[in-house]
Amino acid sequence: MRLPVVVGVDGSEGSLRALDWATAEAARSRLPLRVVHASLWEHYEGLRPSADTGRPAEQLLAEHLVASARDRVQDLRPEVSVVADVQPEDPVATLVRESHEASLVVLGSRGRGRIAGMLLGSVGLALAGRSHCPVVVIPARQPLAPAKPGRVVVGISDAAGPSAAAVFALAQAASRHGELTAVRAWRRPAHELLSRPSLSGSPASAHCRQAEEHLEEVLQALRERTAREAPERDGSGTVIHRAVAQGPAHQALIEAAEDAELLVVGARRSSVWLGLQLGPVNHAVLHYAACPVAVVPDTYQG
Template sequence: MDLPIVVGVDGSEPSLRAADWAADEAALRGAPLRLVYASLWERYEGESLAADFGKPAEQVTAEDIVRTAAQRLRLRRPDVDVSTDVLPEEPEYALVREGRNASALVLGTRGRSGLLEVLLGSVGLTVAAHADCPVIVLRGGDDNQGRATAHGRVVVGVGETGPGSAALRFAVQEARLRRATLDAVRAWRCPAHETTDHPLLVGEPARLHEQQAVEALEQALKDAPADVELRGRTEEGPARRVLLAASHEADLLVVGARRDQGHLGLQLGRVAHAVLHHAACAVAVVPERV
């Protein structure tokens, strides 16, 4: 049985956009879709569902929210098997647990104002940092809702994990499903403390680092499948800046997050943290086991 895609809903507009995106993703994969409402979430700020029910927002129940969201998605994607559940617990714990039996978790960003909505809340950060499966976060201004033809491009950041990268495998799968081009990007920098006086860097300090990045990228992509249009490139600069720039012309940005089983704190890393907050497209954070 195919593992479902799980999407967290709370009635807010960002969560409904995430649900739309998740339905499109489930249709691409031929997977079931599971809508989960954690009842200890704050009451949603939007008024769209309350207007549908013809009652004040405070009277809209969790059951109303998941039922209406499910109806919306069945109209959008009648070929997708949609199920729902209301869980009486904190969303962080509920969603991380749900991720143990999911192919992916999908979340939206939330906020009370236009400024706050561009930032990811604590629920999204906690889930992305601890989930066992890929976590896909729909950015506040992202409205492509999973349409494969918006840009026809998936971007993956290639780090230090090499050819066995789970993030790269996930990105290949997404590009294949969407029939999109996959851009594999490796950022590199010449450390400020390294000068031309260094015995290994005399005359060409930057060129050596660039060549190392090219070789690392080639090694990571050596087993890439031939049925995906793949473009590898290296770019000088901090990985956060390079990937954020690439996100403006992508449908999905994929990054890895190292998971150390002995570490209990947030396990995201600076790059994943930055793109979750500021990317111009949906972001997938994929666990990388160490």
């Protein structure tokens, strides 16, 4: 089943950037596009009709907004199949529900009203922590330098084996006919004993070599898993660059993604009730990365 790309719109400049990105993604992936505007207008307007139309003014505004969004998509990429919908509900609840039947959910980092001045709106944070599919957050500001076409960056944690984020990132790079940069950051805890005392050289050099070996093991397993489970998403021809950096992971990822088209990070689901754990790395890249950021749940199957 060809699950659509879902994009949330609210009429803000940020949501228009998200709409344009989602349109390009749908065209590139040959997927349908679903434009969703969610608002609690019924709770504020009730069912009081306006004098002229018999419908609440907020409902008319919402319908105009999604109609304009649909027209924008058709003007940009007429080959994309697009539907637009208005939901008189909480935006987070609506988009979480949409994520059950979506390939991606896309939204801007800033919305209308009081949250427009925030670095990242509350909807973006809440959705990234509860979505069942990857969430792509589009930054409000334009990057300082143009992105290198097809370049995708992914963070590799110290967990064994390839994560869902790594699988998603390789598929994105392959579908863009681009390249993947896998970033493994490491830090030497104070007073830590070497886990491999037989290694020669300084403690810092030993930690760096361990990080390099772990990164290589993960990438080899990633290639094998992709070839075994998703041969139609062949990533064998995709160039993968290795980057091992000492220091905070969020800093390494933000710097590596300065000229990327997409930065991919993972999120671990702690329980059915608590949703995903958005740690400091997730928060930092969502707030400060210059390129779109995809947050991929560890339960995502693709």
